Amino acid sequence: MTTTDSGKNWLTPLLASWRAQRAWILEQQIAIARVAAPTGNESERAALLQQDWRNCGHHVTSDGAGNVIARVDPTATPHRTDGRPLVCLAHLDTVFDAAEPLAVRQDGTRTYCPGIGDNGRGLAAMSVLARILRQPDVRARLQRPIELVLTVGEEGEGNLRGATQWFDDASARGAMPVAAVAIDGPGDRTIVHHAVGSRRWRIAFTGVGGHSWANATTPNPVHAAGACIAAIARLADASRPYGVIAVTRMHGGEHLTGVPTHAWIDVDLRSLDPERLRTMAGEVERIVRRAALDASQHTPAQALRYTITTLGDRPAGMIDEQHPLVIAAAAATRAVGRVPQSASASTDANVPLSRGIPAIAIGAGGSGSAAHTANEWYDDTDSDIGIERLLRLIVALGTAERLSG
Structure with a gap:
């Protein structure tokens, strides 16, 4: 990966400002988790986030599947890119049906609620990205468009319906992305580059x-x-x-x-x-x-x-640990003081990986357990580390002149 700004000193104050927003991010996460989004019926949660992105100044659209989409274009003309976007995805749906009580209970640093981590955390992180990518300092350095996509139908019988629709549409337009990053759940160490x-x-x-x-x-x-x-x-x-x-x-x-x-x-x-x-x-x-x-x-x-x-x-798929996308994610992980760990999972990243498009999935900070159960919990301790890792990675990918070796 070839970068355009090796120092990245301009990023330091921006990252510092978001470290101070941990409480606000958790508030967004809880608000999102309180809105039911069973697979196949994500419209209420989609509308909530669509309005949030519009309030940030984004032009927001949706597609035939019900995905929520915003595109961020560079304000300066890129020098050596081919115009293909970087796409960031986070799924809207949960495994719970509409009758599942979504009561929030807090116990110390833990927050209990079905879907609070999967994927309340990923969606809250996308709200942060939506704001970061509107910053003039970021847009002026972008070397490629970045598309933010909130997908439907990722869980269970949804069968990756939203991600499949987005990549099908991108293929039909002749605008397949240069790389994809799925943001799914908590975590600040793992890099999923093997799709189950x-x-x-x-x-x-x-x-x-x-x-x-x-x-x-x-x-x-x-x-x-x-x-x-x-x-x-x-x-x-x-x-x-x-x-x-x-x-x-x-x-x-x-x-x-x-x-x-x-x-x-x-x-x-x-x-x-x-x-x-x-x-x-x-x-x-x-x-x-x-x-x-x-x-x-x-x-x-x-x-x-x-x-x-x-x-x-x-579909299954993978990229090697030495792929530039995995190397970039590992570098962002080390930059926040964590040791990167390769992992395998089934996420929206399965779709691009199966089509030969470099893709990974990462968490968005904090920790959690009991996903897909009524006792799911999320712990916000040191959650700013995962948010910083995500921001470092997306900014590095968006501002790099080339994402290949």
Whole structure:
């Protein structure tokens, strides 16, 4: 990466001013977390942040998926860039449905609320970026446009819908970004540059059903689902550490004294290796076929039927630890006194990485745990370190003449 301003002394007072804004950033984070944003129903939270960005002076748009988008253009003519933007993404949605209470409870430096870290913290950091990038000192030094994108549908069954839409649209315009940074949750050390690919399936068995005594030999969908679960559990044990398989939900049957007419299970398959993911998926399909056949062996005329429905399909991808984007993130991490740690995860960065676009995901300061549960908490101790790391990284990427080696 080639920079245009090696000293960066002009950045020091700007960073110092935001270190003093920790309390304000946490207030924004709490306000965001209090607004429900179930996957597929993020509009209220999107409207809140859209208005905030407009109040900062940004021209804000949305796309067909419901993503919120603001573009920051350099005020000076770049010298040697090709005009491709840097894109920063943070997801709007949470795993919680609209009925989940979003009560905030504070205990010392910890704040408890579903979604407070994932991704309340990332969204609050985007509010900081929206303000920093309006500063004349920053815009005058930018060598490329920066697009800020709040994405819908990142979690679970959202299947990275918002990020996919944005990159599809950028491709159609011939304006693919030079690099992408996803801002997701707390943290100030990890750099996610390995994207975990996944397939999420609903496997359903159906039959004719009947009375549990009179029709005892009728093929039983719940039995088939149980056999399937047991075989998948054995496959999961054999697949680690290079692949992970989990049965995550199950349902079946109509009443206590009847052979069920239906049963289904949800399965989550994950791996960093696309080929291994395909292999595991093939093994699960064979397990499903065998479970249906075995459950139907006594009454083949009433053989069970099965379906496999895709609930999610996330692509894998990676960039090397020596890629200039990872090196820049590591430099920003060391600059704030932290030791960088490579990591793997499933985030909005999966989409660009799978398309050959350099991308990483990083946290936005502070710490937390119990994400995706009602007991999620966030600790604001030293959170300014993560915010400074993020700002240093985005400014360095935005002001560099070249992002390649």
